[in-house]
Amino acid sequence: MQRLQDAVRRRSVLIACLAGALHSLAFAPVGLRLLAPTTLALLFGLWRDAKPRDAAKIGFAFGAGLFLAGTYWIYHSVHTVAHAPASLAVFLMMGLVVIMATYPALLGIAVARFGLAAGTGVGVLALPAGWVLLEWLRGWFLSGFPWLALGYATLDTPLAGFVPVVGVYGGSLIVAALALGLVLLIVGDRRLRLVVAAATVGLCALGAGLSTVGFTTPTGRHRSVALVQGSIEQDEKWEVENRDRTFAVYRTLTEQALGHDLVVWPESALPVMYHEAVPYLSDIYREAQARHTDLLLGLIRYDVERAGYRNGLVALSADETWYYKRRLVPFGEFFPVPEWVRGWMRGLDLFYVDFLPGEANQSALPAAGEWIGATICYEDAYAAEQLAVLRQATLLVNVSNDAWFGDSSAPHQHLEITRMRALEAGRWLMRATNTGITALIDPKGRVVARSPQFVSTVLEGTVEARTGLTPYARFGNAPVLGMCVAWLALALFSRRRAQRS
Numbered sequence: 001m002q003r004l005q006d007a008v009r010r011r012s013v014l015i016a017c018l019a020g021a022l023h024s025l026a027f028a029p030v031g032l033r034l035l036a037p038t039t040l041a042l043l044f045g046l047w048r049d050a051k052p053r054d055a056a057k058i059g060f061a062f063g064a065g066l067f068l069a070g071t072y073w074i075y076h077s078v079h080t081v082a083h084a085p086a087s088l089a090v091f092l093m094m095g096l097v098v099i100m101a102t103y104p105a106l107l108g109i110a111v112a113r114f115g116l117a118a119g120t121g122v123g124v125l126a127l128p129a130g131w132v133l134l135e136w137l138r139g140w141f142l143s144g145f146p147w148l149a150l151g152y153a154t155l156d157t158p159l160a161g162f163v164p165v166v167g168v169y170g171g172s173l174i175v176a177a178l179a180l181g182l183v184l185l186i187v188g189d190r191r192l193r194l195v196v197a198a199a200t201v202g203l204c205a206l207g208a209g210l211s212t213v214g215f216t217t218p219t220g221r222h223r224s225v226a227l228v229q230g231s232i233e234q235d236e237k238w239e240v241e242n243r244d245r246t247f248a249v250y251r252t253l254t255e256q257a258l259g260h261d262l263v264v265w266p267e268s269a270l271p272v273m274y275h276e277a278v279p280y281l282s283d284i285y286r287e288a289q290a291r292h293t294d295l296l297l298g299l300i301r302y303d304v305e306r307a308g309y310r311n312g313l314v315a316l317s318a319d320e321t322w323y324y325k326r327r328l329v330p331f332g333e334f335f336p337v338p339e340w341v342r343g344w345m346r347g348l349d350l351f352y353v354d355f356l357p358g359e360a361n362q363s364a365l366p367a368a369g370e371w372i373g374a375t376i377c378y379e380d381a382y383a384a385e386q387l388a389v390l391r392q393a394t395l396l397v398n399v400s401n402d403a404w405f406g407d408s409s410a411p412h413q414h415l416e417i418t419r420m421r422a423l424e425a426g427r428w429l430m431r432a433t434n435t436g437i438t439a440l441i442d443p444k445g446r447v448v449a450r451s452p453q454f455v456s457t458v459l460e461g462t463v464e465a466r467t468g469l470t471p472y473a474r475f476g477n478a479p480v481l482g483m484c485v486a487w488l489a490l491a492l493f494s495r496r497r498a499q500r501s
Contacts, residue, residue: 012046016058019043020065026153027070029412036153040179043104044127045186052112059108063101070148071096073408081234081404100145103134115495124184125491128176129484135172136481139382143330146381150175152416155423155445159203161210163423163445164470168383170480174203215470216426216443219394223368226257227264227432227440227459229451234403234434238271246271247280249456254284257458258291262368264432267298267376267401268311274301285316294367298376298399298432308356313374313399315365323365324358327379360385364393370465372397373427381417383424383477390473394465396422396429403435411437411453419445426470428463 019039026036043062047055074096079089107130114126131150139146151171154160163171181196188196230249236242250269257263270277277299288295295316301324303310311325311333325333333355364371373393375386377400386396398418402411415437422429423445431439436453440461451459 012050012054013057013061016043016046016061017065020062020067021069023062023066024070024148027148027413028416029409031156033153033155033157036150036175037178037182040131040150040176041182044179044183047108047111048183048187050108050112052109055108055112056105057108059104059106060101063104064097066148067097067100070409070413073405073410076406076408077404077410080406083235096145099142100138103138107131107134114492124180125487125494127180128173129487129491131176132169132173132480132484133488136169136477144382146383147413147417152420154207155416155419158205158208158211160423160445161207161213163420164213164215164426164472165210166480167424167472167477168420169477170472173480173484174207178203211444214426214443216466216468219465219467221369221394221465222462223261223370223395223465224462225262225264225368225430225440225460226260227430227438227451228253228257228269229266229433229436229438229455229457229459230269231435231454231456232403234401237403237434243271251280251284253456253458254295255287257460258288258293260293260460262294262296262430263288264296264397264399264430265298266432266434266438267313267399268300269298269434272300273309274299274312274314281316288316296365296367296372296374296397296399296432298401303356306356308354310356310358311376312358313365313376313397315367315372317367319366321365323362323374323376325355325376325379326358326360326362326385327382328355328357329378361388364389365397370394373425374398375421377401378414378417380421381414383421386421386425387473387476390425390427390469393427394467395463396425396427398429398431399433400431401434402437403433407453411435415439415447415450419447424470424472426468426473427466430463432459 019042022035023039025032046058050058074093075089078084078092079086110130111127135149138144149168149172151168153175154163154171159171159174162174178200181200184196185193228250230246230253232246232249237246247270250265254263285295297314297316299312299314301310301312313323315321364373371392371394373386373389373396375398380386380398400414402414405411418429418431419441422441422443426443428443429441431441436451438451438459439447440449440459440463442448443466449459449461451457
């Protein structure tokens, strides 16, 4: 046994890296949910008795394995689709991996420095709290990248019942606690093992019970919707010779969808500015109104007053109403770099124009007799930022252009993120994308209809408006984060007190 432990210590960095890569399989498209607590438990176990420097290496290796395996698609979008040099694509991908891997490395240092390893009395309090706080930090620091948060692994499990109450970070706390429980099942005494086993069964039972609770109220208003997926490849979309074909595809699919209460186009569906498409859109709008159909169209608009571009979603009902994307994609829609870097990019003939972000608190869009809370592209990964609109919105919509990621895991991961937003909000959510995955998601986060990828199609279905707020929509992340801070503070206080005595 001692020889095995020594061998594990010698190879701990490699084991942690492999565990991180396996951890990515807990998320879409594979979705082996049990890998989330299992691989995290392995990381917690490797931190036991590790010195700060070794713990940092172990944490960094786990994070590197996770984000290399989980976000490899960044290279595809930057190099294959955007035609940036391979060296730049590798630099951006590895830069993100390094930044993301630093978070578990910092937690590893804290674990070793303050004696918070799993299996100690202090560790029971500190490890899940520390993991969640750092996960929350990486969700907003330096514009944030909340991808692959641990809480997404609760989807399709009994633990999903907790999500409308505590949100994605509350889900992360529960999964981290289960990971810690797995460690304690191995290193704890018989009494502790019984407590952990009972707590695990209790959590699953409580989650299953919460899954049956309807936290929001159905209004009885059912709306027929049609989500248009044009399936125009990103590297072809903006070619001038393909413009007429794109216009024809969206016109044909939209005419097929007329008669529904609402037709939704994906993000930046047309390869022109909004003002350039007004004659084309005017004809479609007249036909839609004659068929009693409202439109939600993802388009790019030039803001004359501020002399800049906006990524927007326009509702064409009785009036014209806009929502503008708030969370712009770094290095895609804006470049957080000095001017000399911009000059270098201009020299490489790379796209470098910054878009203008939308206002923080925008109203829901009026369409089909409902108020629709909107997000564009990956801004739906920022869970707390959609909560304010839920006091008004009766339906949700996300429009995206996942054509940037091709046939990779990214569209599947993005769909998983969108499912979590529907579950947190207790609302029907319509998701329209350029090449897939277009989907209708119910208030329990379940996909009730979806399109195949890379096929021009119209996804039709019926959604029901809902009102009211889930506990998470009412209180946001504050209860979970406050509990984690208090939990961590208590753990550190207990350790300090034990040292004094």
